[in-house]
Amino acid sequence: MATQSHGSPEDQSAYAEPLRDVAPAPRRSAAEEARTLVAQTTTASLATLSEDGTPWSSLVRIGLTATGDPVLVVSTMAEHGRNLHREAKASVCVGEEGEGDPLDRGRVTLAGAVVPGDDAALRAYEDAVPTARGMAKYADFDVWVLRVDRVRWVGGFARMDSVTAADYAAAAPDPTGAAGPGAARHMTEDHADALLLMARHLGGFPDAETARCLRCDRLGLDLAVTTPRGPGSARIAWAQPVTQAGGLRAAAVELTQRARAAAGSGA
Amino acid sequence: MATQSHGSPEDQSAYAEPLRDVAPAPRRSAAEEARTLVAQTTTASLATLSEDGTPWSSLVRIGLTATGDPVLVVSTMAEHGRNLHREAKASVCVGEEGEGDPLDRGRVTLAGAVVPGDDAALRAYEDAVPTARGMAKYADFDVWVLRVDRVRWVGGFARMDSVTAADYAAAAPDPTGAAGPGAARHMTEDHADALLLMARHLGGFPDAETARCLRCDRLGLDLAVTTPRGPGSARIAWAQPVTQAGGLRAAAVELTQRARAAAGSGA
Numbered sequence: 001m002a003t004q005s006h007g008s009p010e011d012q013s014a015y016a017e018p019l020r021d022v023a024p025a026p027r028r029s030a031a032e033e034a035r036t037l038v039a040q041t042t043t044a045s046l047a048t049l050s051e052d053g054t055p056w057s058s059l060v061r062i063g064l065t066a067t068g069d070p071v072l073v074v075s076t077m078a079e080h081g082r083n084l085h086r087e088a089k090a091s092v093c094v095g096e097e098g099e100g101d102p103l104d105r106g107r108v109t110l111a112g113a114v115v116p117g118d119d120a121a122l123r124a125y126e127d128a129v130p131t132a133r134g135m136a137k138y139a140d141f142d143v144w145v146l147r148v149d150r151v152r153w154v155g156g157f158a159r160m161d162s163v164t165a166a167d168y169a170a171a172a173p174d175p176t177g178a179a180g181p182g183a184a185r186h187m188t189e190d191h192a193d194a195l196l197l198m199a200r201h202l203g204g205f206p207d208a209e210t211a212r213c214l215r216c217d218r219l220g221l222d223l224a225v226t227t228p229r230g231p232g233s234a235r236i237a238w239a240q241p242v243t244q245a246g247g248l249r250a251a252a253v254e255l256t257q258r259a260r261a262a263a264g265s266g267a
Numbered sequence: 268m269a270t271q272s273h274g275s276p277e278d279q280s281a282y283a284e285p286l287r288d289v290a291p292a293p294r295r296s297a298a299e300e301a302r303t304l305v306a307q308t309t310t311a312s313l314a315t316l317s318e319d320g321t322p323w324s325s326l327v328r329i330g331l332t333a334t335g336d337p338v339l340v341v342s343t344m345a346e347h348g349r350n351l352h353r354e355a356k357a358s359v360c361v362g363e364e365g366e367g368d369p370l371d372r373g374r375v376t377l378a379g380a381v382v383p384g385d386d387a388a389l390r391a392y393e394d395a396v397p398t399a400r401g402m403a404k405y406a407d408f409d410v411w412v413l414r415v416d417r418v419r420w421v422g423g424f425a426r427m428d429s430v431t432a433a434d435y436a437a438a439a440p441d442p443t444g445a446a447g448p449g450a451a452r453h454m455t456e457d458h459a460d461a462l463l464l465m466a467r468h469l470g471g472f473p474d475a476e477t478a479r480c481l482r483c484d485r486l487g488l489d490l491a492v493t494t495p496r497g498p499g500s501a502r503i504a505w506a507q508p509v510t511q512a513g514g515l516r517a518a519a520v521e522l523t524q525r526a527r528a529a530a531g532s533g534a
Binding site for chain 1 (some may be wrong): 310311312313314315316317319320321322325326328346354356358359360362368369370374376378380398400417419424443
């Protein structure tokens with residue numbers, strides 16, 4: 001009989017802890033994670049309530065207001081468009097793009113209620129979805145803003161949190177957000193030796209045998225390491241936060257130099 | 268003031284009609300379109316009803332029963348998993364993969380109510396999502412089958428229909444479904460001359476200047492043509508339905524030969 005829940009401590013067998021104390025590295029807040037993820041896509045799944053009481057899942061494209069509220073332009077010729085006239089409560093889910101199992105990648109659900117959108121909302125939508133420019137002139141289309149009052153972010157395995165509407169609205173998307181996945185892949189593919197030095201000499205895993213970069217962001221990078229004791233993970237901060245998309249490279253070079261220096265000094 | 272609905276006849280300016288009568292070419296039914304699209308993916312958006320009355324959009328992976336009902340394995344540690352215990356009504360939306368605007372591609376919403384899934388349902392899920400094998404052993408996971416009672420298929424611009432549960436269950440996925448998009452792309456990239464002959468001599472557009480293959484399936488192909496009169500579209504049937512994924516090539520070769528023969532005879 002199944003009595004154990006997934007993700008419980010019993011489930012975390014054979015994960016290696018760092019062998020040396022390392023300074024805790026800052027992470028993006030869940031609110032920043034959510035804002036960053038939502039800013040990277042214009043495709044979302046919309047849930048509305050159909051007349052027969054069925055929650056109705058459909059595909060939409062979205063723009064974003066300045067505070068990250070999704071803007072929808074949908075037709076009453078479609079069921080979701082009619083639903084929103086009857087029941088304003090709705091949510092959208094956006095998923096992080098990438099390869100492999102989509103459940104290993106990030107996704108965010110933004111829940112709230114729609115209100116009619118103004119001209120600024122329509123412009124935000126048309127900026128995000130240029131092919132839709134002019135659609136709102138048709139009588140069957142409505143412009144809606146989903147006023148977010150509840151946010152659930154899932155970053156992948158064991159990375160998830162709820163976010164208040166205020167924290168979500170106040171957060172800014174990570175300026176390196178769109179560049180992060182490519183930079184992480186590049187470091188893993190072309191600079192595995194540097195990552196291994198980082199894991200051994202800055203990440204607390206002197207016995208690391210391999211290191212991959214899982215992700216990197218404006219504050220630092222996450223490494224997945226293998227050791228004779230099993231797999232482990234390390235978070236290492238950049239020297240300072242990166243403030244623009246193009247800044248990840250310089251931050252990674254500095255971190256590599258620091259790891260080499262630490263290796264040379266026997267750290 | 269906007270009074271015109273999108274997709275209305277007034278909106279179809281400058282579309283060129285065929286200049287010659289051509290035999291109507293068979294198309295997949297909307298039920299077959301829906302079954303085919305759903306069979307091509309294991310990633311879906313789930314809409315459930317949250318405790319506060321908000322339709323809740325989330326990301327899931329799905330398997331399929333023999334009649335195309337989605338199988339879900341979700342945790343009560345997640346909001347959607349708790350929602351399904353309180354309200355069985357739910358829907359999933361699956362979108363066709365590909366490049367470009369997702370609203371130009373196909374998607375299907377399957378709506379109904381979940382019932383607990385049996386061992387066969389769990390096997391269907393684990394076959395579709397091998398990485399999830401063993402998850403159902405945890406106490407927080409439930410296996411659900413979404414008994415479909417309403418289907419809405421959207422194939423892209425001006426291609427959409429509702430499908431009854433009975434027609435959906437009775438339809439079979441097109442065996443060429445997964446191969447179709449690649450074949451259409453290949454024909455457009457490498458055999459544009461053959462497509463143009465088809466459009467001119469079999470598709471009713473003797474004045475076609477270019478032809479692209481929009482899609483192909485077990486019954487035939489759809490061409491987008493340009494003419495001096497504006498853009499048009501043609502559907503041309505294979506000599507006989509293709510019964511296996513690998514059969515599209517031979518069907519296209521036969522159609523090319525037929526178009527060349529018709530061109531030679533001055534048709």
